[in-house]
Amino acid sequence: MADFxxxxxWDQFHSPRNLLLAMVGEVGELSEIFQWKGEVPKGLPDWKEDEKVHLGEELSDVLLYLVRLSDxxxxxxGKAALRKVELNAIxxxxxxxxxxxxxxTAEMCG
Structure with missing residues (x-):
């Protein structure tokens, strides 16, 4: 991501604040995919392939901004996530x- x-x-634009706000925007786009679908079963069995591809793209956008922000x-x-899992286990x-x-239950994911 840093090389990209x-x-x-783009380094001039990649302040922590800007990256966070961009990621929040992408989370909004991700949320729109689920907005009017109600509860969705695991594996998305009723979804069309193009819907799953779109979901994958939006999930990737969030992940990439998160990775860039952490960098x-x-x-x-990776180390922070493992530490958090250990803390949650306790x-x-x-x-x-x-x-x-x-x-x-609402706070289980920590």
Missing amino acids: AKERN ICGIDL KYRASKNYSTNDDS
């Missing part, structure tokens, strides 16, 4: 039953 941006002289901020995203013990009526 450098080759296009610009000097954060090792906070949300596997031995606890998280039912849909549990108030803590």
Whole structure:
């Protein structure tokens, strides 16, 4: 991502704030895909192939901005993610039953 941006002289635009706002915009575009579909089953069995391709493109946009943002901020995203999983394992013990009526379910992903 850094090489891609450098080759296009985009570094001048890639401040943490600008990257975050661009990523939020992409999350909005991702949200639009699901906006009027109601609950969607895993695997998207009823979706057309072009809808899945579009979804993949929007997911990729979010991921790429996230990777670029973490790089610009000097954060090792892989290491940070592993640390977060470890912290969540402590906070949300596997031995606890998280039912849909549990108030803590909304924050489970941390």
